Amino acid sequence: MEMPKIDASIVARKPAIVAALLQVLPPDAVIYDEIEVRAYECDALTAYKCPPLVAVLPRTTAEVAAVLRICHQMGVPVVPRGSGTSLAGGALPTGDCVILGVARMNDVLETDYPNRYIRVQSGRTNLSVTGAVESDGFFYAPDPSSQLACAIAGNIAMNSGGAHCLKYGVTTNNLLGVTMVQMDGTILEIGGAHLDAGGLDLLGVICGSEGQLGVVTEATLRILPKPEGARPVLIGFNSNEVAGECVSDIIKAGILPVAIEFMDRPCIEATEAFAKAGYPKCEALLIVEVEGSRAEIDEQLALIVAIARRHNPVEVREAADDDQAKRIWLGRKSAFGAMGQINDYMCLDGTIPVSSLPYVLRRIGEFSKHYGLDVANVFHAGDGNMHPLILYDANKPGDLELCEAFGADVLRLCVEVGGCLTGEHGVGIEKRDLMKVQFAPEDMEAQLMVKDVFDPKWLLNPAKVFPLDVTASRRA
Amino acid sequence: MEMPKIDASIVARKPAIVAALLQVLPPDAVIYDEIEVRAYECDALTAYKCPPLVAVLPRTTAEVAAVLRICHQMGVPVVPRGSGTSLAGGALPTGDCVILGVARMNDVLETDYPNRYIRVQSGRTNLSVTGAVESDGFFYAPDPSSQLACAIAGNIAMNSGGAHCLKYGVTTNNLLGVTMVQMDGTILEIGGAHLDAGGLDLLGVICGSEGQLGVVTEATLRILPKPEGARPVLIGFNSNEVAGECVSDIIKAGILPVAIEFMDRPCIEATEAFAKAGYPKCEALLIVEVEGSRAEIDEQLALIVAIARRHNPVEVREAADDDQAKRIWLGRKSAFGAMGQINDYMCLDGTIPVSSLPYVLRRIGEFSKHYGLDVANVFHAGDGNMHPLILYDANKPGDLELCEAFGADVLRLCVEVGGCLTGEHGVGIEKRDLMKVQFAPEDMEAQLMVKDVFDPKWLLNPAKVFPLDVTASRRA
Numbered sequence: 002m003e004m005p006k007i008d009a010s011i012v013a014r015k016p017a018i019v020a021a022l023l024q025v026l027p028p029d030a031v032i033y034d035e036i037e038v039r040a041y042e043c044d045a046l047t048a049y050k051c052p053p054l055v056a057v058l059p060r061t062t063a064e065v066a067a068v069l070r071i072c073h074q075m076g077v078p079v080v081p082r083g084s085g086t087s088l089a090g091g092a093l094p095t096g097d098c099v100i101l102g103v104a105r106m107n108d109v110l111e112t113d114y115p116n117r118y119i120r121v122q123s124g125r126t127n128l129s130v131t132g133a134v135e136s137d138g139f140f141y142a143p144d145p146s147s148q149l150a151c152a153i154a155g156n157i158a159m160n161s162g163g164a165h166c167l168k169y170g171v172t173t174n175n176l177l178g179v180t181m182v183q184m185d186g187t188i189l190e191i192g193g194a195h196l197d198a199g200g201l202d203l204l205g206v207i208c209g210s211e212g213q214l215g216v217v218t219e220a221t222l223r224i225l226p227k228p229e230g231a232r233p234v235l236i237g238f239n240s241n242e243v244a245g246e247c248v249s250d251i252i253k254a255g256i257l258p259v260a261i262e263f264m265d266r267p268c269i270e271a272t273e274a275f276a277k278a279g280y281p282k283c284e285a286l287l288i289v290e291v292e293g294s295r296a297e298i299d300e301q302l303a304l305i306v307a308i309a310r311r312h313n314p315v316e317v318r319e320a321a322d323d324d325q326a327k328r329i330w331l332g333r334k335s336a337f338g339a340m341g342q343i344n345d346y347m348c349l350d351g352t353i354p355v356s357s358l359p360y361v362l363r364r365i366g367e368f369s370k371h372y373g374l375d376v377a378n379v380f381h382a383g384d385g386n387m388h389p390l391i392l393y394d395a396n397k398p399g400d401l402e403l404c405e406a407f408g409a410d411v412l413r414l415c416v417e418v419g420g421c422l423t424g425e426h427g428v429g430i431e432k433r434d435l436m437k438v439q440f441a442p443e444d445m446e447a448q449l450m451v452k453d454v455f456d457p458k459w460l461l462n463p464a465k466v467f468p469l470d471v472t473a474s475r476r477a
Numbered sequence: 478m479e480m481p482k483i484d485a486s487i488v489a490r491k492p493a494i495v496a497a498l499l500q501v502l503p504p505d506a507v508i509y510d511e512i513e514v515r516a517y518e519c520d521a522l523t524a525y526k527c528p529p530l531v532a533v534l535p536r537t538t539a540e541v542a543a544v545l546r547i548c549h550q551m552g553v554p555v556v557p558r559g560s561g562t563s564l565a566g567g568a569l570p571t572g573d574c575v576i577l578g579v580a581r582m583n584d585v586l587e588t589d590y591p592n593r594y595i596r597v598q599s600g601r602t603n604l605s606v607t608g609a610v611e612s613d614g615f616f617y618a619p620d621p622s623s624q625l626a627c628a629i630a631g632n633i634a635m636n637s638g639g640a641h642c643l644k645y646g647v648t649t650n651n652l653l654g655v656t657m658v659q660m661d662g663t664i665l666e667i668g669g670a671h672l673d674a675g676g677l678d679l680l681g682v683i684c685g686s687e688g689q690l691g692v693v694t695e696a697t698l699r700i701l702p703k704p705e706g707a708r709p710v711l712i713g714f715n716s717n718e719v720a721g722e723c724v725s726d727i728i729k730a731g732i733l734p735v736a737i738e739f740m741d742r743p744c745i746e747a748t749e750a751f752a753k754a755g756y757p758k759c760e761a762l763l764i765v766e767v768e769g770s771r772a773e774i775d776e777q778l779a780l781i782v783a784i785a786r787r788h789n790p791v792e793v794r795e796a797a798d799d800d801q802a803k804r805i806w807l808g809r810k811s812a813f814g815a816m817g818q819i820n821d822y823m824c825l826d827g828t829i830p831v832s833s834l835p836y837v838l839r840r841i842g843e844f845s846k847h848y849g850l851d852v853a854n855v856f857h858a859g860d861g862n863m864h865p866l867i868l869y870d871a872n873k874p875g876d877l878e879l880c881e882a883f884g885a886d887v888l889r890l891c892v893e894v895g896g897c898l899t900g901e902h903g904v905g906i907e908k909r910d911l912m913k914v915q916f917a918p919e920d921m922e923a924q925l926m927v928k929d930v931f932d933p934k935w936l937l938n939p940a941k942v943f944p945l946d947v948t949a950s951r952r953a
Contacts, residue, residue, distance in 0.1 A: 115832035205681010226731025255702025450930035
């Protein structure tokens with residue numbers, strides 16, 4: 002993956018940059034030692050690494066504004082970072098940048114139960130947002146797999162989803178307002194705790210903008226009352242296609258489970274070896290979870306099981322109690338860890354119309370043969386958000402490049418069937434060159450124009466989201 | 478309400494403008510006779526009127542692009558128009574503009590039940606979207622009161638809501654993609670039938686942009702399976718405040734009815750005189766509707782009634798059958814018509830945190846005494862979307878101005894309690910001068926920058942959304 006050339010003139014000015022930053026931040030918030038900055042050299046897309054020039058760890062919106070004002074004046078690129086859990090390289094530094102980490106900004110600023118929102122600093126982790134309200138019976142819905150570690154700032158940047166987003170929507174559906182600092186240090190209040198926005202609704206374009214438009218420092222999030230109960234059913238099939246058809250039929254019937262997760266045989270086998278969840282031997286399995294009162298759960302599960310039975314399942318296993326429910330989820334939740342034990346892998350993220358699932362799964366199987374690389378499929382099937390894991394050997398020359406080509410073919414296929422390059426991981430550096438597949442030149446130009454006005458010097462999160470040739474022509 | 482000066486040099490070029498438009502449109506699609514253009518002199522905010530220079534009625538996206546290209550080249554302002562049902566003056570012409578009406582663009586382009594969407598031309602009316610899918614058991618959720626007449630184009634422009642949006646969200650929650658033509662004639666595809674968007678998500682800022690960024694010609698809309706059944710309960714109280722507290726308690730309890738509608742005594746009395754729905758004599762009433770299976774409905778209504786009983790209601794009337802349900806809704810649905818029979822009125826539209834309802838209702842009562850104008854309250858209480866109707870006499874000099882001042886006080890109050898100037902009607906001309914109350918200069922500047930890049934000559938829908946002094950400095 003090509004990275005932009007390091008601007009040597011910026012590197013040469015490192016002492017002046019550090020001195021300016023130390024004027025507005027306490028000493029423990031500016032990291033510039035060459036060894037220490039290595040802690041920030043990559044995010045969760047660890048195939049790509051580059052230590053930043055400097056890292057800063059502000060504690061307030063005012064400090065963030067002061068840092069950005071300095072970098073704007075001195076022409077220094079800034080890479081915003083939440084917890085560094087991006088799977089798309091969204092927080093990968095360049096060698097001439099300041100990494101702006103919001104991890105120390107993790108306070109709860111306000112909770113309002115009657116109006117059902119919480120306001121937090123953006124460095125707060127996803128799970129600790131729920132942690133702040135769960136004793137009062139509430140929760141924050143989007144639940145990325147990394148929710149123990151990932152920050153709300155990153156969730157907003159990538160418009161993150163999770164297993165339960167089929168029912169509750171992704172971040173954009175649960176975000177009410179933000180405080181955002183523009184690259185020139187201007188502090189904006191966008192949205193609020195209320196419905197609708199006067200004038201242009203900028204919140205939608207901020208959410209998912211991958212740090213291209215500004216640095217979000219505070220967020221107002223919708224919180225929901227915890228459902229009375231939830232129960233999963235595990236359904237095994239003897240082919241991927243049939244499992245895909247079953248998903249399509251459940252959605253078509255108008256049932257809205259809280260989650261429909263899909264795993265194929267390679268993924269089931271790796272998971273069993275690792276987590277021993279007792280999954281059946283089969284080609285594909287679905288975990289379908291519904292929630293509500295006991296009566297509502299019974300009613301919905303009966304409908305789902307009836308649909309499944311029409312597809313000749315190998316096994317239908319309904320959880321009889323909490324313990325069985327946990328065992329059903331255990332394998333799914335261990336899937337990524339299990340795959341990591343046996344192989345290097347690249348986790349893709351694309352979205353397709355639910356009705357295309359059987360076709361897309363068949364084509365991925367064909368790609369797998371063509372490239373000679375195994376693939377394991379595990380994903381949020383209900384909303385068509387796929388996560389094929391391509392297995393490769395990082396120590397074998399050429400394997401990473403094969404894997405990248407395979408991944409690009411899968412994402413092109415997603416666009417071809419009427420889907421999208423991304424689901425919940427964002428574009429980052431991983432998919433930036435594929436943006437031309439998704440967008441016609443005039444459609445991309447509309448996005449570039451918006452980037453232009455928020456960050457006219459193109460200093461924010463360089464080399465991400467847009468193809469490098471496009472970015473280069475823009476900065477010149 | 479001040480309107481911008483008419484540009485006499487544009488008016489002088491009318492023959493050339495008409496000739497150019499006739500090059501790209503058939504003769505029946507260009508209206509320029511001075512009497513005929515009067516059909517477009519206002520929308521549903523009839524207090525303000527101004528005939529346009531020309532009106533055009535294109536049938537395709539290509540025709541819209543051709544019209545905009547001509548107007549862009551000739552420097553002629555364009556006011557997009559759906560069905561002209563805006564209550565905020567969103568489609569009010571200026572004397573030197575071309576009105577671009579999409580009413581003839583009303584085809585269904587595609588329906589896809591497995592993936593649950595419909596693609597339509599934007600001039601199609603809201604109700605006829607549901608009409609196209611209801612025999613197959615589906616519906617389009619947002620339901621503005623004007624749904625028989627209003628166009629999807631206007632729904633998108635204003636991010637329209639409706640009585641049932643408490644459960645299903647407003648337009649932005651049900652819009653998947655648009656085809657939009659920029660002022661210079663560039664055709665953009667934004668969003669699609671899939672989840673998420675690569676790069677910057679422009680769909681959010683397009684929805685609710687009131688024709689400031691482009692003309693939406695096609696839309697992909699989410700459709701939902703019709704619920705099994707629905708049932709309302711009518712609850713009367715002897716004070717506005719207590720009714721407001723009951724709404725707050727229902728929401729706080731985590732119940733999500735499909736609608737919670739509120740009417741106060743002036744509104745109940747006018748409605749009874751007009752529609753004779755048999756409403757009880759009381760100070761305030763709520764209509765709370767829930768939906769689902771019979772068991773789900775019973776369970777939810779039992780909870781709601783239990784909460785209501787804690788507030789000493791005057792009456793609790795559960796619908797026993799469809800006929801009774803219709804009678805309960807009859808009064809609410811006739812409310813605006815009923816008020817129009819007895820008075821001129823101005824219908825406000827603002828949003829507040831649900832917990833502020835009792836306070837805001839008390840303050841509106843105080844304003845009413847101060848201005849000497851009666852007010853009737855009817856609104857979507859569940860999501861805090863208020864529609865106070867201020868009653869005045871259009872024939873009494875000074876009454877309209879008093880009414881405008883009263884309205885501005887109410888909207889300032891909405892912002893003061895943490896709410897918003899608009900709920901579902903948009904800013905239009907009605908609220909543009911209040912935008913400074915809602916937004917700090919830098920927050921408004923961020924919106925203006927986005928407007929700048931989509932419409933650099935500021936030709937689209939002039940004199941709306943932003944204060945006139947702001948617009949003037951921008952165009953200069």
